[in-house]
Amino acid sequence: MAKLNKDDFIASLKEMTILEIKELVDAMKEEFGVDPSAVAVAAAPAAAVEEGPTSVTVTLTSAGATKIPVIKVIRDITGLGLKEAKDIADNGGAVKENISKEEAEEIKAKLEEAGASVEIA
Numbered sequence: 001m002a003k004l005n006k007d008d009f010i011a012s013l014k015e016m017t018i019l020e021i022k023e024l025v026d027a028m029k030e031e032f033g034v035d036p037s038a039v040a041v042a043a044a045p046a047a048a049v050e051e052g053p054t055s056v057t058v059t060l061t062s063a064g065a066t067k068i069p070v071i072k073v074i075r076d077i078t079g080l081g082l083k084e085a086k087d088i089a090d091n092g093g094a095v096k097e098n099i100s101k102e103e104a105e106e107i108k109a110k111l112e113e114a115g116a117s118v119e120i121a
Helices: 006-014 018-032 036-049 067-078 082-091 101-113
Strands: 056-062 093-099 117-120
Touching: 056 101, 067 082, 067 093, 067 101, 082 093, 093 101, 101 117
Parallel strands: none
Antiparallel strands: 056 093, 056 117
């Protein structure tokens, strides 16, 4: 079995339902004898000490007058299908979450060049 890295594991979690994640947590408790939620709670105060957010979200506020170039950029950035990218262009919302400020600025520049209005939070 191939070893999963952190990014692959997180990508897998994003595809799971809440029930599947709960079952995973229960299986981790049984297999390793550790409650992962207790570890996350214990680590939270240390994260709160850091200054400023370490990760940000790029949010599309408007696709502008021409949506097609914006949809193409969204697909390039996220790897989403046409329908999902079009939904983001039509309705706005998060394009990419939990990314570095530098990556967010690059994505913002690409989307604004295509004619979109973007916020970084």
